[in-house]
Amino acid sequence: MMDIRHHPDDDLLLARSSGHMQAGMRLVLASHLELCPLCRERARALDAVGGILLDDLAPAPLADDALARTWARIDAHEGAEPAPVRVSAPPPLPPGARWPRALAHCSATPWRWIGPGMRWSRVTVPEAPEANVFLLRIAAGKYLPQHTHQGQEFTQVLHGRFHDGRALFGAGDFDAADAEINHQPVVQDGSECICLASLDGRLRFDGAIARFFGALVGM
Secondary structure (H helix, E strand, C coil): CCCCCCCCCHHHHHHHHHCCCCHHHHHHHHHHHHHCHHHHHHHHHHHHHHHHHHHHCCCCCCCCCHHHHHHHHHHHHHHCCCCCCCCCCCCCCCCCCCCCHHHCCCEECCCEEEECCEEEEEEECCCCCCCEEEEEEECCCCECCCEEECCCEEEEEEECCEECCCCEECCCCEEEECCCCCECCEECCCCCEEEEEEECCCEEECCHHHHHHHHHHCC
16 A cells, blocks of 8 residues: 555645636546545545535526526537547556556657656646646656746656655655745655646746746646
């Protein structure tokens, strides 16, 4: 079993339960819930609380033609030809690592070089193609340049370990970083590190070269 030490807080799980979370962020969080029974139980409890709160809300009036417009939209949807969804095979992983089931409907590019010992893969979310989701694969002893964030960054560790000056993150761990955090993830000896990440905004790299490469890959 994984020794998972870093988890999403209740505010993030509640945002997921209430539907107030972007698709890319929700995908990363779902990848964590697959591996973490503790967070799955917390999420189920918050789902139940959300249902109770909905029951307590005062009823809202509907327009007289609301039902007719709903049926019309359903009929139009059923009559339309579904757009083909092309799901490419994910790039290969090292032995012992596996892809989250949450990525099953997504497409991922082959591994692409972005620096010595560093590769990345763009993940496309069919229902939200604008979502900024990607995979990072960094060799042991290498590091992501020092950076902070314009918005939020969700990271789920799929394989290996890194230390960013705040804590050690290993397989199964989840991290949420924002503009208040300036860090430099360094992959620990013994294995490469592979992470699934989603950004709301862009990373703000301290160095000019890092900013250039970050802009090229949309980080």
